[in-house]
Amino acid sequence: MSPITPYHYLVLSAALFTIGVLGVMLRRNIIIIFMSIELMLNAVNISLAAFSDQWQNAIGQVFAIFVIAVAAAEAAVGLGIILAFFRNKDTLNIDDMNGLRW
Amino acid sequence: MLEAIVFYTLAVFTLGFGVLVITARNTVHSVLFLVANFLCVAVLYVALAAEFLAVIQVLVYAGGIVVLYLFVVMLVNLKAIPEAQLDPARRSRLGFAIAAALLVEVSAILVYAGQRAGPAAPAAVDTPARGNTELVGWLLYTDFLIPFELASVLLLVAMIGAILLARREA
Amino acid sequence: MFDTNELVINMGPQHPSTHGVLRVVLRLDGERVIDANVVIGYLHRGIEKLCEYRDWGQIVLITDRMDYIAAASNNLGYCETVEKLMSLEVPPRARYIRTILAELQRIASHCLWLGTHAMDIGAMTVFLYAFRERELILDLFEDYCGARLTYNAMRIGGLPLDIPPRWDAKVRAFCDILDEKVNEYEELLTHNRIWLERTRRVGVISGEEAVAIGLSGPALRGSGVARDIRKDEPYAAYADFEFDVPLGSDGDTYDRYLVRLEEFRQSTRIIRQALDGLPEGPIIGKVPRLIKPPAGETYHAIESPKGELGYFIVSDGKSNVPYRFRVRPPSFCNLQALPRLVKGHLVADVVALIGSIDIVLGEVDR
């Protein structure tokens, strides 16, 4: 077996990202879509950490931490919107999310 | 050798849980697979010598954000809600096509990049810090101070926004 | 945040803190109670109807089974009602002993209330302390009449038994112990911050409202209404004794707690006075062999530990059974306040409030 290089991590990251994209495209449940986005953010974080390891430079990890912070903000607001949406429309199907206001 | 075993095992689990997240019928199960996926990613970070990031991943992502998801899923009790689609076949086809295109593109980049010599390593950051945690902390509070503060403002705004959105009657 | 749907939960009939088989259907908004619906009847034995088929002397035994925490108080209420119906004179010694028994029952009942109430709010040690003291009372009753729960301790016109020798000394010793232990309970609870937060301003009910709903007993006095049948319409030997009627001011759970704690002390005060002044003489009056009250009806109420325990009895003067037998049980009437009290409070307060109005399901359902 060849040694594990950053490229291995990048391939893994790409695959995970693709899974996330698939989730966003295929599922209609808005919470699942949100989770797919989290998957994609994680995929990005893996590559950031891999770069960081490759160059022996912690800036990649700092970026990943920012990504996590943004993800937290996104989750808080996003889930708030989902709750408000659910309360008004009684559904979580993203196809019903077609009005700018209700 | 050991590293390879660890990596491939983790990679299989990460991707497997990822697939399960988007395929699970029950949303609560989806959330659980997401947690498992995040934990695998955290171990990957350890393998990449990013312990601080790994712990933050568990603490903030698995222990914080996903709990929020679980809360919302439980609140809306959507076990039985069917997932209607306007045109399932077309949408799936489109989805797979886009995902495949993306995968091809990314792999092409990887292959291309793998053929050439990488760019020269940037100069190591000059810090008095020892250890991963201190290094990250040093960077956050020196070179990245403004983004760091911005991130905290962003979180504050998000917090207020979430409270406003979730309030019963504005 | 939890308002996406209302939750209806069934508290009971099998629930650790509904004090028996009470069922409360709670409509919740998150944890807040919007509405409560009390469902009773799980312990219904038809006692009132049953009494209309037993002759007058046998009924004493059945009354034991209503408020089984304070069986002697039930006996007392019934016997006095029949005595009133028959205009019987009860000898003073019997009246004094009856008073002592009734006050011991009040202490026993309050011990059980304190223990379970504190347990519902999470202080489990008080439960065992209070039961330890209740155990002493049960021992006293065992000495007196041989039974520990359902005593059948009174007879129409007096008492079946005189007090055994040295019993009065034991009761005195118990009073000393209890006064000390009540201070111990107070140490654990009265100034405990958590206890204050859990009981203050919880289930507030004003005096007028309490009267309108029909509360009685400590629950009414907690709201500041000075109504105690022992003072207002003295029965047994209460007219001979000095005691205070403790009153609350805010009408919340804490006040009801304080009122009952003070009643512990007043009860030992009454018991001591009764023992000091215990007259000699017969323990049963001139009762005809065959008890057959003259035709007529009467209502007589006593201050049971839980409130106004009233008996309404109609005699047709011909048969040797009551024509109509009806009980006004304090627990049942006090329970009506529960939906009003819990509205707007949290689930955790519901159990505190059930404890605070001190019900016993044997009496509610009868």
Add this chain to the structure above:
Amino acid sequence: MLETYLVPLLKIVVLLNAVLVAVTYMVLLERKVIAWVQVRLGPMRVGPHGVLQPIADAIKLLLKEDITPARADRWVFTLAPIVSMVPALIAFAVIPFDSAITLFGYPITMYVADINVGLLYIVATTSISVYGIILAGYASNSKFPLLAGLRASAQLISYEVAITMMLVSLVVMAGTLSMVGIVRAQLEAGMWYVFVQPVAFVILFIGGLAETNRAPFDLPEAEQELTGGFHTEYSGMRFALFFLAEYANMIVVSAVATTLFLGGWLRPFPNVGALAFLDLVPGWIWFLGKTFVFLYVFIWIRATLPRYRYDQLMRLGWKVLIPLAIANLVVTGLLKVLL
């Protein structure tokens, strides 16, 4: 090979077994202590003074029928007790019981691992343990457990914020996240941090009570309100796992508090030379003794205090403890810079 794999593996085996035995005997200790507070005897029948009671309990729970409610979410229902047990156990990995002892001529460190993010590791594992409770509440498909699950998750998250905030000021003092490093820092400072950071200690103690769902914060399993709380529907071994997890968590909190505030394996007043004779007692005994004191206080409090209400608990967490932790951090930071 021996050094890198075998020794840590042996340590893990020994530690896990010790923890499990300690946890079962914690249950006995609690029953005994509460019995004494309440003027009772407690378990007396199995073995002299009931010392074999935990074994009898374990056998009973193992042999009991394991019921899964008909409409429960089977997978999650099975997973939940495991999820609550595992974090409690793996947290022990970074707890230093002593610096190093010599065994058969080998110097052996008395901890499984000394990682440089040890403290964060413990916070992370406890943050995972909330899943066990939420999932149990959800999977039982019953209203009381669901309410309890929501309560528990809200409670754990709120108090975790306070504890984490408080830990930051401690890290400021010690300058390291490693558990061993924090004890060393106390040795260098010459005193236990409980004297330097009393406010933080109080916050950790209250927060620890809340994190482990102990009285007066035992709302998620408030028997009188929510019947059995989140484990209402559990029976047999799965119930036992929840039970053990609670006690394991108690031990974790006590051990962490000992490490952070009571100097871990250090003797009292490590800077006073006159007390050097206390060093004759091995460090791990000091450690276990201090942990035991914590556990005893936990039990004592349970026997004494009534229970908080949900909203009061939240108010205490958000409006008292968290501001206090932040203020403590600010003061610590200022003093650190100025002095």
